[in-house]
Amino acid sequence: MLRGDTLNTNASWIAKKLSERGMDIYKILVIPDDVDEISSSIRESDEEIIIITGGLGPTPDDMTRKGVADAFGDVLVMREDLLDEMREVHEVTKDAEVMAQLPSKAVPLKNPVGSAPGFVIGDGNRMVFVLPGVPEEMKAMFDDVLRHLEKFGKKKHYVAYIKTAKPEASIASELNEFVRRFPSVKLGSYPKGEQVYIRLSSRDKSELERAVEWLKKQIE
Amino acid sequence: MLRGDTLNTNASWIAKKLSERGMDIYKILVIPDDVDEISSSIRESDEEIIIITGGLGPTPDDMTRKGVADAFGDVLVMREDLLDEMREVHEVTKDAEVMAQLPSKAVPLKNPVGSAPGFVIGDGNRMVFVLPGVPEEMKAMFDDVLRHLEKFGKKKHYVAYIKTAKPEASIASELNEFVRRFPSVKLGSYPKGEQVYIRLSSRDKSELERAVEWLKKQIE
Numbered sequence: 001m002l003r004g005d006t007l008n009t010n011a012s013w014i015a016k017k018l019s020e021r022g023m024d025i026y027k028i029l030v031i032p033d034d035v036d037e038i039s040s041s042i043r044e045s046d047e048e049i050i051i052i053t054g055g056l057g058p059t060p061d062d063m064t065r066k067g068v069a070d071a072f073g074d075v076l077v078m079r080e081d082l083l084d085e086m087r088e089v090h091e092v093t094k095d096a097e098v099m100a101q102l103p104s105k106a107v108p109l110k111n112p113v114g115s116a117p118g119f120v121i122g123d124g125n126r127m128v129f130v131l132p133g134v135p136e137e138m139k140a141m142f143d144d145v146l147r148h149l150e151k152f153g154k155k156k157h158y159v160a161y162i163k164t165a166k167p168e169a170s171i172a173s174e175l176n177e178f179v180r181r182f183p184s185v186k187l188g189s190y191p192k193g194e195q196v197y198i199r200l201s202s203r204d205k206s207e208l209e210r211a212v213e214w215l216k217k218q219i220e
Numbered sequence: 221m222l223r224g225d226t227l228n229t230n231a232s233w234i235a236k237k238l239s240e241r242g243m244d245i246y247k248i249l250v251i252p253d254d255v256d257e258i259s260s261s262i263r264e265s266d267e268e269i270i271i272i273t274g275g276l277g278p279t280p281d282d283m284t285r286k287g288v289a290d291a292f293g294d295v296l297v298m299r300e301d302l303l304d305e306m307r308e309v310h311e312v313t314k315d316a317e318v319m320a321q322l323p324s325k326a327v328p329l330k331n332p333v334g335s336a337p338g339f340v341i342g343d344g345n346r347m348v349f350v351l352p353g354v355p356e357e358m359k360a361m362f363d364d365v366l367r368h369l370e371k372f373g374k375k376k377h378y379v380a381y382i383k384t385a386k387p388e389a390s391i392a393s394e395l396n397e398f399v400r401r402f403p404s405v406k407l408g409s410y411p412k413g414e415q416v417y418i419r420l421s422s423r424d425k426s427e428l429e430r431a432v433e434w435l436k437k438q439i440e
Contacts, residue, residue, distance in 0.1 A: 011224075012224040032246065033408065059409035060392075095393040168316075173313060
């Protein structure tokens with residue numbers, strides 16, 4: 001991904017799933033396969049919830065387990081229960097056993113379509129979900145993540161879109177006036193081809209409706 | 221992008237361009253339209269070179285100019301020369317004039333296909349390139365970036381791929397042995413569908429050739 005060979009479809013898929021449930025995504029980060037980089041990125045983050053994908057396989061470039069353990073001052077332990085489960089599906093070579101090593105404080109997440117288990121680990125400050133990078137495996141495990149996250153999804157926000165064929169520059173003064181008039185409504189403006197998509201969102205449904213009505217009138 | 225509406229094709233495109241020229245990409249970051257977030261992300265970065273796309277338009281959610289200026293302790297100044305150039309192409313409304321405001325220490329980068337100019341700004345520690353988010357505009361300006369970057373692209377590295385239909389778990393011991401034998405060759409293992417792609421790279425061409433030969437023999 002850092003070489004541009006692969007599009008980050010996991011990040012968009014996860015962002016969409018969470019947005020649909022009224023959760024705001026604050027940051028998307030792609031970092032190299034490096035233990036210190038993984039652990040420091042977690043430690044330096046201000047977020048309550050972190051979702052990581054990738055680096056759970058059996059090969060030497062798979063460093064996520066160790067990086068996450070380090071971030072929590074934890075150590076990896078061999079989970080014999082997970083190893084047994086892996087063996088039920090197919091033979092597990094000596095080197096592939098690392099996939100069953102999780103941070104001691106982690107709770108495993110089942111992977112119904114692949115061998116590497118995921119896990120969730122947390123302390124008082126944050127909760128980190130760790131899922132495989134293979135999109136089918138990540139997606140198959142995401143319902144589990146959503147179940148854990150349910151309590152964070154309460155603050156529903158409302159969204160409206162206005163589409164216009166006018167260039168952004170010609171409606172900039174209306175949009176500036178808008179942010180002064182409706183400070184509680186978040187505005188984003190996204191040119192795509194010949195159209196501009198204006199996204200308005202708010203926790204207050206009736207304020208959003210007033211805002212949409214006002215802006216439509218200004219732009220027409 | 222943080223809501224999963226849009227894939228980050230700019231990041232992959234840029235990463236590919238730089239990788240092809242032997243430059244390593246260290247981190248890809250997607251952050252919200254927020255002045256403090258933009259400036260602190262720049263200040264906290266350890267990198268020599270930062271390339272930013274997006275947030276150069278005329279609407280109130282376009283905050284990149286201000287964020288970058290803040291990061292360098294700089295202020296925005298109206299560049300009358302750029303304003304004149306913009307006016308040559310089409311009428312510039314009062315609110316759209318912000319697009320000609322750049323940090324005082326910035327050097328503008330021409331945008332041949334849109335109105336928002338880009339810029340480059342640097343101090344002794346780092347160099348930040350700022351390009352529009354619209355992919356056609358960003359791409360049209362990227363040759364300019366590459367010209368500035370030429371001096372960083374000297375350290376060519378060599379790359380080889382090995383493809384195998386064996387599952388990752390079954391070749392993990394060979395890969396572990398590989399990293400012990402060839403410490404100067406970087407290894408990445410990427411499962412895709414039924415195949416595993418093993419990427420090997422090194423600054424030392426003949427060492428890479430020895431490594432490829434050895435690993436092919438082990439895996440077959």
